[in-house]
Structure formats: structure tokens, C-alpha cells
Amino acid sequence: MTKEADVFDGLLDKGVSRRDFMKFSTVMATTLGFLPTFAPQIAEAVTMKKRPPVIWIHLAECTGCSEAILRATYPFLADLVLDILSIDYHETIMVAAGQQAEDALHASMKANKGKYICVVEGAIPTKNNGIYGRIGGKTMLEVAKEVTGNALATICIGTCSSFGGVQAAAPNPTQAKGIGAALGIKPINISGCPPNPTNFVATIVHYLLLGKLPDLDENGRPLFAYGQSIHDNCPRRGHYESEEFVKVFGDEGTMKGWCLFEVGCKGPDTYNNCSILKFNNGTSWPIGAGAPCIGCSEPDFWDKMAPFFKQK
Numbered sequence: 001m002t003k004e005a006d007v008f009d010g011l012l013d014k015g016v017s018r019r020d021f022m023k024f025s026t027v028m029a030t031t032l033g034f035l036p037t038f039a040p041q042i043a044e045a046v047t048m049k050k051r052p053p054v055i056w057i058h059l060a061e062c063t064g065c066s067e068a069i070l071r072a073t074y075p076f077l078a079d080l081v082l083d084i085l086s087i088d089y090h091e092t093i094m095v096a097a098g099q100q101a102e103d104a105l106h107a108s109m110k111a112n113k114g115k116y117i118c119v120v121e122g123a124i125p126t127k128n129n130g131i132y133g134r135i136g137g138k139t140m141l142e143v144a145k146e147v148t149g150n151a152l153a154t155i156c157i158g159t160c161s162s163f164g165g166v167q168a169a170a171p172n173p174t175q176a177k178g179i180g181a182a183l184g185i186k187p188i189n190i191s192g193c194p195p196n197p198t199n200f201v202a203t204i205v206h207y208l209l210l211g212k213l214p215d216l217d218e219n220g221r222p223l224f225a226y227g228q229s230i231h232d233n234c235p236r237r238g239h240y241e242s243e244e245f246v247k248v249f250g251d252e253g254t255m256k257g258w259c260l261f262e263v264g265c266k267g268p269d270t271y272n273n274c275s276i277l278k279f280n281n282g283t284s285w286p287i288g289a290g291a292p293c294i295g296c297s298e299p300d301f302w303d304k305m306a307p308f309f310k311q312k
Helices: 003-013 018-031 036-048 064-070 077-084 099-111 140-149 159-163 179-183 197-210 237-241 252-256
Strands: 053-058 086-090 117-121 153-157 188-190
Touching (some): 036 197, 053 140, 086 099, 117 140, 140 179, 188 197
Parallel strands (some): 053 117
């Protein structure tokens, strides 16, 4: 049986039709900035190529980024991630624990040295040589150095691993940092708290389709997802230009869907594709739900963008 048949049969068993799969491929094409006509090539790349091994490590974090992917139901990202990737190590979904988990980690690293993709979720405490975060008798700093050092590429999922996130917020007593800053490497940063799962999957699909990882911005984020600001594509942009602003939550402007800039929206300073992809099965996003953007995909957003709300 071919790899393509394996993948399709596995998705069919989970209630995903071939039509749905092609819809997914079209979403991936448009997310990456390709024409929808690239969908067949994406479908072929996803189903026919050998699954890249993945080692997914959790450091100082809340597991919200994993939850965002695992709970996504359209376009069935959780199923597809598990089918197109060989996830050899992931503490949240693996059966093994304790020494068995450690053995699985090192076995995969040894068998796939220089060939696996390392996905990192969470920041690294660096104060006093990293003693404020330990896994299996090693500091998170030591674990991250070892796993990323033997990887083909490192992808940081979420703002914590990308830039430090809430762990790095002032006063930052553990001197937590993002992976790049802590280790002196240049990972791919899929930032957001949490990020849209589609951006993570699209990064993997880009690699499967073209054999290389996507172009990045100055903060190490894929340009296809972070190349424009929230403000650039905000459906309330017209109200901004017309100087129609919400002054207080619940006022006339709120009811009319006016711009949220004057109640703290950080859309002009935040780069992400939230308004295009949306969350909750593509149905909504913060500004669409009436809440201002808090800039969660930006470096140091907990400090630079705060306070998110002010009491009147």
C-alpha cells in the first residue's frame, strides 16, 4: 500500500473525506501565499514523502500551544499532524513516562541525528545556569542545547519559546528567555499566545513541498504569516481611517463595530494573520469578538504592550 493510500485511509477512518483533504490543501496553499491551483502539489507532498521525525520538547510553558493544535477540528489539524509527521517524542501525547520517556527521546535523537525537526514549546530559565527548570535530572537549558544541537531545524511554537513570553515578563526572576536568545541559535518562531495551528502546519507543509523552510522576518517568523500587521488586514480599518473609535466598551461605537484603537488595540504594532485565518474553526478572532488585540505575537509583549486594559 502506498504512503498516499495510508494517509487517505487513515483520514477516512476518522471521518475526513478526500474532498475535505483537498480543502485543507487549498487552505495551505493560500496561507503560504500560493495560488489555490497549488493544492494538488501540496496534497502530493503531504501524502507521498517520508514523514520527517519530530522531537517536541516542553520547557517553561502551559501546554496551551499543544492544546491549540490538538483541539483544532478544522481543517482536522491534529489528525493530519499525527499522520504526516512522525512525532517520536511529545510529553503531552506519548504513553511513556519517566525513564521510558527519556529512553525514547535519546533513541530518536541517536537514530535521526541531523535529520529530525525539533519543536520547542516554552521558554528557558537561564539564571544560575538554569537551575529553576529541570527535566529528568537535567536543566531545561541543558535539554534544549542537546536536542536542538542535533536537529535539522528548530521550530519554536508559541511566544514563550519564541521570545520568552509570560515567563520573561518583568521582573523575570528566573531570567527566562526564548530559545534563540538563550542558546544563540536562529530558530523559526511561530509566535502567538497561542499561535494559530494553521501557521505551524503550513511551515511543515512548506518544507515538505519545497524541501526548505520558509523565508523569515527580522524576528525569525515566517513572512507568509507575519509579513503584515493586524492593522493592515483589519476589517475595522475603514473606521480607523474615518476616525470612528470605540471610546468605552459598551458605547455606541462598540455596537457599530468601530475601531478599537482608543481602548488599547495593539493591531498597528502587531504582525500576524489572525484576521485572515481566524480561530475556533475559522469562525472568529479577538477583534472580531469585540476585544482589542493585545499584541501576543510580538517580542516582550507582556511588558511593551501592557497594560492591556485600564480601569476607568
